[in-house]
Amino acid sequence: MQTHEIRRRFLDHFVKAGHTEVPSASLILADPNLLFVNAGMVPFVPFFLGQQTPPYDRATSVQKCVRTLDIEEVGKTTRHNTFFQMAGNFSFGDYFKEEAIAFAWSLLTGSVEDGGYGIDPEKLWVTVYLDDDEAFAIWRDKMNVPEARIQRRGMKDNYWSMGIPGPCGPCSEIFYDRGPEYGVEGGPEADEDRYIEIWNLVFMQNERGVGISKDDYPILGPLPKKNIDTGMGVERVAFLLQGVENVYETDLLRPVIDKAAELTGALYGDKHEDDVHFRVIADHARTAAMLIVDGVNPGNDGRGYVLRRLLRRIVRSARLLGADRPTMAEFMAVVRDTMAPSYPELATNFARIETVAVGEETAFLKTLGTGSKLFEGAVDAAKAEGRTVLGGTAAFTLHDTYGFPIDLTLEMASEAGLSVDEDGFRSLMAEQRQRAKDDARARKHAHADMTVYKELLDRGPTEFTGFGELVTEAHVLAVITGGERLHTATAGQKVELILDRSPLYAESGGQIADIGTITGPGLKIKVDDVQKIAKQLWTHKVTVVEGQVTEGDAVLVQVDPEWRKGATQGHSGTHLVHAALREVLGPNAVQAGSLNKPGYLRFDFSWPGALSEQQKQDIEVVTNEAVAANYPVNTFVTDLDKAKKMGAMALFGENYGDEVRVVEIGGPFSMELCGGTHVQHSSHVGTVTLLGEQSVGSGVRRVEAYVGLDSYRHLAKERALLAGLSSTLKVPSEEVPGRVESLIERLKAAEKELEKTRAANVAAAAGGYAGKAQRVGDLLVVADAAPEGVAGNDLRTLASDVRGRLGSEPAVVLLLGNTEGKVPFVVATTKAAQSMGIKAGDLVASFGPAIGGRGGGKPDMAQGSGSNPSGIPAALDAFRARLSELAG
Structure with a gap:
């Protein structure tokens, strides 16, 4: 059973049992305690702690997880993975132990035909916490697991927490018995290599405090509700169901x-x-x-x-x-x-x-x-002096000059039989950090006074006038560059200007900044960007084109009207698309980010999977119906609580004060908290054309669209493209898709025929090679170059076919390819040759050096690759010479 099927069956099983399917959260969450999401329940912690009310009573997910504490162990054993998928089902004060156990058991042991995994229940063992008599009785009496296959274990093994303060509780684990060839009898207590844990059912009912180990922390008290948190290791179940030895043998790795x-x-x-x-x-x-x-x-x-x-x-x-x-x-x-x-x-x-x-x-x-040359020199020096420790100075130089992480140096030193003076290394690192701090302080005194913005903030925020006008009279409060007050700037200089008032929108809320001009007597300034300092102070990034600007000057600030028109179209268009998404998909399609600028919008939203073509069409239709409806766009300021009660939606990533600005389009159609600039009526947005939809992260989708004239230009271009295809294919435009599909099918059919021809040519070549077999003592030998372009499986197949044509005699075949500067090779031997002690894998050493190659395999067949095509003749000669020796 493929891993993707294992995932799907898990989710389907629990959805049928009334659980809401929740997409995997990102591996990166805003939790200061976690570098990465390391367990399936992490996204649900606020629900378990009672900090937030869950939107569902029971949920199921397959969560992406990363654990990095065992990086060094990866590969050394087959039990460690840094990335894994944790399938889980969760109850937030709904069901508890008996239902959780029954759900897990029915999926694991249910028949494949009925959506289960079809695991033999006789192969399964379970463990429970020491004093959890309730769980023990459920397994024995309700699931009919014999007492002999239920083991009680202590807090270290069967009491679960995240390793940090938070929810915790006793757990019950399910193990799969791989059989006596993998270890001793006796269940998980005896051997966890033979008995592999595949599922952990956590009866989450308590909150833990700070501790130093898995079994040394205080229990602070019960959680607000009893919850269920389970985790099934997808990768572990996959290697068991796929009949392979370990997770590295599965279909994904x-x-x-x-x-x-x-x-x-x-x-x-x-x-x-x-x-x-x-x-x-x-x-x-x-x-x-x-x-x-x-x-x-x-x-x-x-x-x-x-x-x-x-x-x-x-x-x-x-x-x-x-x-x-x-x-x-x-x-x-x-x-x-x-x-x-x-x-x-x-x-x-x-x-x-x-x-x-x-x-x-x-x-x-x-x-x-x-860096490797330096490392090797340091290792040679240490060994020559009889030392077993690589000095801290060498490790520091590798890190500081060549970018070697200390972990890599430790790993390479270990392989060379040395340890590393880590204390010396860390001492030098501490000295470097102190020098950096001292240098930073020196630069601060020598250059700009970084309190410049604070002084300006103390005078009060910039007055934004851009909601009501595009031209504003203002005064220059400061001329700044690199954090330093210049007081004045002349033509050609790029500086920051702080004004007391401005109609130019500063980038925020997904809307990019306005562009415009600042003018005065003999003065012309181009505004390239506007940003906010501490959300209050507008800093205008400008280029002085003509004249001189000085603090205190009275100036005229003007927004580029065409830019502002396009910007308002893009921003209002974003609100319309958001409302359309929610109308078509439902209230769970909430904003997760946006960007809008003249003629273009991009909108990210939470959604578990790709949209269908019909859904995308519906979203575009609803959006443009709102444009055609010519809804009035109203804005007003109110307090945050009132806005929420009215149903106004907050924008992604935005922090709000007590007073907020509400943008309402068409009454209930769209109402959002927003500080951006907008059109006066929805019709001013113009036509909205969706460009596409894609995933930008787990559970987050993105739509992009053109608006206004940019939308028209895009549609005109598409129309011209379709007309061109129609003319080229000589069919009406409505028949273009069908004709293109027909051509693609014909192309695929032609490619299949070419593949058949190529395979037939390879097979035909086998007879020619077999006919050129040479007698070397008691051996028949075929040693030759393969046809150009033959490599990989084709080369292996050809060598096998040649060997088969040589009959039951002792025979050896070597075929060397030449593909894009690489020399793939295959050696094949008959059983009669193997009985003479001739093994394919051993023969690689005879010709490999000539082609700069290496490889290996079993006695009957070996393969590998070299990097020196010019050495092919020498390799063939060396191979024949070695066979002459072996044949006597």
Whole structure:
């Protein structure tokens, strides 16, 4: 059963049981205690604590999770993943232990035909908290689990919390028995390698305090309600249902390992050291892609440092496996292809994922090239002096000059048989931080007085006049550059101007700033941008075109009227689209961000999946019906409580004071809290054309649209494009889609025929190679170059076919490809040759150096790749010479 199917069955099971399906939250939440979301229940914590009222009594989700405490263990064992998916069902004061246990048991043991996982109940063991007699009795009496397969465990194992103050409670875990070949009898208490935990049912009823370990913290008291929080490990259930050895063998991670084998020439399963590197690549590539798509960028601290570390471990592992060129783009593409069915944002945002990951790889490859030489020199020096510790100064230089994270230095030193003077390293780091602080203080005294804005704020906020007029008389309060008061500026200078009044809108609430001019006698200034300081002070970023501006000058400030017209169209259009989304999709389609500017709007909203074509059409129709209705646009100021009672909606990410401005379009059609500029009637927005809809994060979708003249220009361009296609295809415009679809089908059919022809040619070539077999002692030998372009599975198939045509005699086949500067190869042996002690994997060493290649495999077949096509003749000669030795 594929992992995506496991996820779907879980959600369907609980939706049928009355749960609301909740999309996975982002891995990044505004919680100062958490670097990443590390458990499925994290997004629901405010509900468990009673801080917020949940909009549902029971919910289900498959939550993205990342845990990074065990990064060093990834790959060394098959039990650690940094990214994983936690499927859960949650009750907020609704049902409790008996129902939760029954829900889990029925899904795990229910038949596949009925939507279950079809697990044999005899394979399942359960654990309960020491004194939880109620849970013990439910398992025994209601689920009919024998007492011998129910074990009581202590607080460390069966009392759950997030590891920080918050909700907690006793839990009951479900384990799967993999069989005697994986360990000793005796249940989870005896062996957790044989008995794998797959589900944890937390009976969340208490709140914990601060503690230092899993079983050393105070219980502060009961929660407002008894809740259920469960977590089923999707990856663990997947490897059990797919009949593979571990999570790295499943359908989501094995393809990354296979790609790494293809790119490096190494073989997974050949030796433990290489297997560790393969698993590091598979795990970290997936985690990195998921972090990037949720907005994390590589950096030197916090989340950014974790991402950087993951990406750099991928690069280094690939190099250690034999990669001699960049590999990151291909790893990320495999992650996209395997994970996108559940997380479509990986596909829609792949350009950003690839750019971030490849950029970090490029930078780190340079780091490795120079820093590794320094590291190797330091290691050689230490060993020559008989030391077993790499000095702190060397570690600091690697970090400070070459960007080596200390974790990488520790890892490389360990591989070289050395430890690192971490205390010395951290002492030098502390000295560097102190120097940076001293330097910052020196610069502050030498340059601008950074209190300049505070002094201006003390005079009161900027008076914004732009709601009622586009031209305002004002006075210049300050001329600033780089935080320093200049008092005056002349033609050619770019400065900031602080005015007492301004009609120019300062960027906020998704609306970008106005542009315009500031003029006076002999003075002309171009306003490029307007921003807010402390939400009160307008700072105008300007270029002085003519004359001189001085503090105290009286000036005339004017908004570009065409710009403002387009800006109001875009902003009012955003409100109309928001209202249309809620009318078509329902009240759960709430705003999650926006951007509007002249002629264009972008709107992000919470929604669990892609919109259908019909939904997109309906949204566009409702929006344009509101435009045609010519609704009046009214604005008024009231207090926040009254606005909320009226049903006014708050904008994403905006903080409000006691008094708020309400923008009302068409009475109940749209009412939002908004400080932006708007049209006077909805018809002034003009036609709204949706450009598309996409995912921008888990549970967040984005629509984009043109408005006004930009909408007309877009539609005109589309009309011209359709007319061109109609003319080229010689069909009426309404038949263009059908004709294009027909052409695509014909193209696909032609490609299939080409593929059949290519496969037939490969098969036909086998006879020719078999006919050229040479006798070397008692061996038949085929050693030759494959047809140009043949590689991968085709090369393997060809070698196997040639071997089959050589009959039962002792025979060995070597075929060397030449594809884009790479030399893929396959060695195949017959059973008779193997009985003579000739093994395919052992033969690689005889010819591999000539082509700069490496590889391996089993006695009957081995494969790999080299990087030196010019060495093919020498490789063939070396191979034949080795077989002559073996044949006597």
